[in-house]
Structure formats: structure tokens, C-alpha cells
Amino acid sequence: MNPLDLLTFARGSAMNWALMICIVGIMLRLFEIIGLGRKQDLSKPRTVTPGSGWRTVFTRSWPIAGMMKREPVTYLAGYVFHVGLLIVIFYYAPHIDFIRSMTGLNWRGLPSTLVDAVAVASIIALLVLLAHRLTNPVKRLLSSFGDYLAWGVTLLPLLTGYLAFHHQLFEYTLMLSLHLFSVELLLVLLPFTKLFHSFSVLLSRWYNGQMAARKGVAS
Amino acid sequence: MKYPIKSDGLPGTVGEGLSARGVTRREFLTFCTSLTAMLALPPAMAGVMAEAISRARRQSVIWLSFQECTGCTESLTRSHAPTLENLIFDLISLDYHHTLQAASGEAAELARIQAMKDNDGRYLLIVDGSIPTGNPGFSTIAGISNYDMLMETARGAAAIVAVGTCAAYGGLPGASPNPTGAVSVGELIRDKPVVNVPGCPPIPVVVTGVLAHFLTFGSLPELDAQGRPRSFYGETIHDRCYRRPFYDQGKFAQSFDDEAARHGWCLFKLGCKGPVTYNACATTKWNDGTSFPIQSGHGCIGCSEANFWDAGPLYRALSMPVSGTTAMLEGAAAIGAAAGVAITWHNRKTKAAAAHETVTVQELLREEK
Numbered sequence: 001m002n003p004l005d006l007l008t009f010a011r012g013s014a015m016n017w018a019l020m021i022c023i024v025g026i027m028l029r030l031f032e033i034i035g036l037g038r039k040q041d042l043s044k045p046r047t048v049t050p051g052s053g054w055r056t057v058f059t060r061s062w063p064i065a066g067m068m069k070r071e072p073v074t075y076l077a078g079y080v081f082h083v084g085l086l087i088v089i090f091y092y093a094p095h096i097d098f099i100r101s102m103t104g105l106n107w108r109g110l111p112s113t114l115v116d117a118v119a120v121a122s123i124i125a126l127l128v129l130l131a132h133r134l135t136n137p138v139k140r141l142l143s144s145f146g147d148y149l150a151w152g153v154t155l156l157p158l159l160t161g162y163l164a165f166h167h168q169l170f171e172y173t174l175m176l177s178l179h180l181f182s183v184e185l186l187l188v189l190l191p192f193t194k195l196f197h198s199f200s201v202l203l204s205r206w207y208n209g210q211m212a213a214r215k216g217v218a219s
Numbered sequence: 220m221k222y223p224i225k226s227d228g229l230p231g232t233v234g235e236g237l238s239a240r241g242v243t244r245r246e247f248l249t250f251c252t253s254l255t256a257m258l259a260l261p262p263a264m265a266g267v268m269a270e271a272i273s274r275a276r277r278q279s280v281i282w283l284s285f286q287e288c289t290g291c292t293e294s295l296t297r298s299h300a301p302t303l304e305n306l307i308f309d310l311i312s313l314d315y316h317h318t319l320q321a322a323s324g325e326a327a328e329l330a331r332i333q334a335m336k337d338n339d340g341r342y343l344l345i346v347d348g349s350i351p352t353g354n355p356g357f358s359t360i361a362g363i364s365n366y367d368m369l370m371e372t373a374r375g376a377a378a379i380v381a382v383g384t385c386a387a388y389g390g391l392p393g394a395s396p397n398p399t400g401a402v403s404v405g406e407l408i409r410d411k412p413v414v415n416v417p418g419c420p421p422i423p424v425v426v427t428g429v430l431a432h433f434l435t436f437g438s439l440p441e442l443d444a445q446g447r448p449r450s451f452y453g454e455t456i457h458d459r460c461y462r463r464p465f466y467d468q469g470k471f472a473q474s475f476d477d478e479a480a481r482h483g484w485c486l487f488k489l490g491c492k493g494p495v496t497y498n499a500c501a502t503t504k505w506n507d508g509t510s511f512p513i514q515s516g517h518g519c520i521g522c523s524e525a526n527f528w529d530a531g532p533l534y535r536a537l538s539m540p541v542s543g544t545t546a547m548l549e550g551a552a553a554i555g556a557a558a559g560v561a562i563t564w565h566n567r568k569t570k571a572a573a574a575h576e577t578v579t580v581q582e583l584l585r586e587e588k
Binding site for chain 1: 529
């Protein structure tokens with residue numbers, strides 16, 4: 001199998017299966033979470049604050065005052081990584097083309113060199129976050145295999161994409177194939193690991209806000 | 220004043236032939252300089268090459284055409300007339316070539332047998348087209364199957380040049396479902412040096428370069444892992460493309476006739492395979508350096524890569540899935556939703572029932588106390 005055959009497999013059957021597993025998994029888990037149900041709360045709400053859930057979705061996405069002093073590494077590296085990853089995924093022209101081919105949606109991308117710089121920042125942020133996770137006793141205690149797995153499968157597409165873009169390590173066709181395989185690994189694992197927060201985060205924030213308001217802590 | 224080529228006195232040499240055709244030493248040296256540059260040889264080698272080629276006796280070449288379209292021959296012989304590449308090509312002793320030879324039938328086959336006998340172990344074998352391994356009758360010449368003719372002719376060859384993607388990798392005949400069981404030359408010949416010069420068609424100067432190298436040094440140029448001359452196939456079209464800055468800036472043509480296409484922006488989104496195609500089109504160009512596909516407004520289709528016919532639609536961008544569709548995603552979403560509903564139903568029936576706490580009257584009375 002030559003590198004082009006490998007790339008065709010990565011763009012073909014492998015990608016189709018990864019996408020299908022990902023979509024099936026996301027839908028399954030979303031339905032499962034939404035349909036899980038809770039015990040009926042018969043108590044009277046302490047405060048009546050409509051829209052508390054929706055407000056929490058936004059307020060929890062912004063940094064809380066004082067966080068910069070208490071947790072500067074998590075605060076800075078966390079934002080750099082998350083914003084960077086979103087830019088790399090959704091504003092690199094070839095990625096937009098991928099999404100366009102599957103959904104019909106289209107928008108303007110950013111210059112490749114800018115996306116490249118953002119990718120480097122995201123990779124550095126991820127490395128800093130790992131180092132912090134390993135050295136901070138509290139974080140280390142809270143971390144399990146799932147956290148390291150999520151970190152690994154997120155780093156791989158960024159790293160292989162960067163190497164492919166710069167024609168490093170292996171020749172471009174092979175490196176591009178490896179990049180696609182790493183993306184496929186991420187897609188397959190996304191619904192079944194902590195990475196699912198990318199789909200459940202807004203839902204859980206809304207739920208937390210709504211429940212907190214019911215208990216008297218309105219946002 | 221025109222200075223003749225040094226070795227014009229030696230009868231039967233390439234130099235004599237070139238001289239007779241009015242090629243000056245300066246013109247020939249210029250040609251050899253560009254060849255040495257393209258072969259990535261030291262500049263001082265230009266003079267050595269000129270000397271060696273002009274003194275060389277006409278190299279016996281046998282050209283076999285199997286499952287092919289003659290596009291390779293067309294490319295090499297009619298690329299631009301009259302170029303020095305053509306003259307070099309004319310000045311080899313092309314002892315057998317279906318399309319170009321005057322002889323036909325038994326006389327033609329005798330010419331091949333004679334050339335093999337006279338130059339045993341020294342002739343160069345050029346092959347274009349793939350070889351069917353299914354029914355031998357799929358492709359025959361003078362009643363001889365392609366396989367038998369290749370094996371018979373390869374035996375006494377000094378080296379073999381597989382010209383074109385079909386000979387180098389199987390090409391179009393070898394594309395899925397490969398009805399004839401087509402294979403490349405390299406898959407059948409293991410005991411001889413085989414140079415792959417892929418392309419549909421290949422760049423004429425690559426073949427000339429290989430011939431010049433063979434005439435000068437008596438050996439083949441440095442090859443890569445896929446048997447291609449490294450100096451020509453070392454970099455991708457994309458790396459040497461004059462539209463590359465537009466790719467880097469994120470400026471792409473969305474269709475072949477939009478404003479962006481008229482501005483000459485990058486053709487990546489229109490399916491250009493330049494990033495994964497190793498060839499020299501962007502530097503040597505075609506038709507005497509006039510242009511190459513991307514320059515004329517069409518993306519690279521990756522014709523010099525193995526199995527490029529089966530590497531997905533030509534007009535689908537490299538970053539797009541080969542066969543994935545929106546309907547496929549919709550189907551997956553429906554299956555996922557149905558599975559989610561089923562699990563929800565199951566959960567409510569089992570987990571909710573298990574979590575349901577029953578409180579007896581005695582327990583309530585105890586709490587009251």
C-alpha cells in the first residue's frame with residue numbers, strides 16, 4: 001500500500017466509519033442524558049427566576065473575577081487552548097471545505113499562516129496544561145485515565161496537522177493520512193469519553209443554573 | 220560563427236548526428252547545463268556530460284508498448300518541434316517502436332530480435348503501458364502476449380525505463396476493478412534496474428535526463444523508494460506552484476469561472492491534487508516551458524501518483540472525504556436517535572424502578588418518634 005492508497009483509505013472508508021460512529025454516539029448519548037429523568041421535585045422553588053439556566057450558560061463561559069490570581073495557568077492556557085482549537089478546526093480553509101462537503105455550510109477561512117500560529121499556541125497550551133496537571137497535587141489527584149486519554153487524542157490531530165502543514169517527520173501524503181487517522185480516533189472516542197463535554201457543556205450549564213435557581217441561588 | 224561539436228569526426232556517434240543537424244557546441248552545452256541542473260548534478264558535470272554524450276555511440280533502445288494509449292509517445296515525440304530533447308531522442312538507435320517504426324509484421328519483430336542479439340546486455344528497454352496478467356489474449360503483439368514479450372526482452376537489457384503511469388504503476392488499466400489484471404513493469408521484473416517515470420503522460424525531459432545520465436555515466440540516476448529519479452520527483456507540485464502564496468493566504472477559487480479563478484487564486488478547493496503529487500511540472504513545465512495544468516487554470520489531477528484513478532473524485536478537494544455524504548450523516552443521526560430512545564425507555568423501566576424507594580407505614584411512624 002503506497003502513501004496515496006493510505007490517504008484514500010483515510011479519506012474514504014475510515015472517515016465514513018469514524019463519522020458515523022461519532023454521530024450515532026453523539027445522538028445516543030444526548031438522547032440518553034435528556035431522557036434520563038430525575039425524581040420529581042415536589043418542593044416549592046425558593047426563588048422564581050425565569051431564564052436562570054440560560055443566563056448561566058453565558059455567565060459560566062466567562063471567567064470569574066479573581067480566577068486569574070487563583071489559577072493563572074488553568075485560566076490562561078485553558079482559554080488559549082479552547083479558543084485556539086475552535087479557530088484551527090473551523091477557520092482553516094481545508095477544514096471548512098470538509099464541513100462544506102458534508103453539510104453544505106460554508107464561510108470564509110483565515111489565512112493559513114495565522115491558523116498555523118494559533119495551532120502552535122494551542123499545542124503549547126495543551127503541553128502547559130499537562131505539566132500543570134502532573135505537578136499540581138489537587139489536579140493530579142482528580143485526574144484519571146480518561147483525562148489523559150482525552151488530552152492525548154486532542155493533541156494528536158493538532159500535532160499531526162502541524163507536522164503535515166510544515167512537511168515534517170514524514171512525507172506529506174503519509175503525514176496527511178496520519179493526521180486524518182488521528183482525527184478519526186478523536187471522532188470515534190468523542191461521544192464515549194470526557195470529550196463529550198463539547199456537546200453536553202451547554203446542556204449541563206443550563207441544568208445547573210436552573211437547579212441552582214430553584215434552590216435559591218439565582219444567577 | 221558556429222562552432223561544431225567536438226566529436227563530429229567520430230562516425231556513428233551522437234555528436235556526429237547533432238552536428239549534421241546543425242546543432243552548435245554552444246547550444247549543446249546550454250542543453251547539457253540545464254540537464255545537469257535538473258538532474259541535481261554539480262555544474263562542472265555539464266562539460267563532462269556534453270563530452271560523454273557527443274562521443275557516445277548511438278544507444279540501442281527497444282521500446283515496448285503494452286496496454287497504453289500512445290499518449291506517452293505523443294508527449295515525448297511531439298512535445299515541441301524541433302527541440303534538443305527531440306534530437307537526442309532521434310539520435311538514439313530506436314530499434315523497435317510500434318508507432319514510430321516503418322517496418323511492420325514479421326519484419327518489425329525481426330528488428331527487435333536482431334537488436335536484442337546485437338546489443339545483448341547493453342540495450343535500454345523502454346516500456347509504456349501496463350501488462351495484463353489475466354487472460355494472455357487481452358493484449359498481444361504479433362501473437363505474443365505482453366507478459367512473454369516483456370520477459371523475453373528484459374532478459375538482455377542493461378536497464379529498463381517504465382515510462383508513464385501505466386508502466387510504472389498499472390495506471391488506468393490497473394484502476395479498480397482492473398479487469399485485465401494489469402500490473403506494472405516493476406511488479407514483474409525484479410532482477411534488473413527499473414526506473415519509473417510516471418505521469419500521464421510523463422514530462423519529456425525526465426526521459427531525456429535518464430537517457431543522458433545513462434549515456435554519460437553508464438548508470439541510472441539516483442532513485443527514490445518508488446524507483447523514480449529523485450531529482451525530478453523529489454518535491455510536490457504544491458511546493459513549487461506559483462499559486463502557493465494564495466493557498467497560504469487562504470485565497471481560493473470556488474469555481475472554474477469565478478472572479479477568484481480569473482485572479483489566478485489557488486485551485487485547492489476545485490480538487491487540485493498538487494499537495495500529494497510528486498513531479499516536476501511546476502518547474503520544468505510543458506511545451507517548451509510554456510505552461511502546466513495549474514497555470515492553464517485546471518488543478519493537478521495527480522497523474523504521476525500510483526493508483527491516482529482510484530484516489531477519489533478528481534474535482535473533490537483533498538480535504539474532503541472521498542465518498543462521505545450528507546445522507547450518510549443523516550442516517551447515522553437517525554440510528555443514534557433511535558438507539559437513544561431505546562436506551563431511555565430501557566433506563567426508565569429498569570433503573571427508575573430500581574431507584575424507586577418504597578416507604579412502609581412502620582418507617583413513617585418511626586420517623587415521627
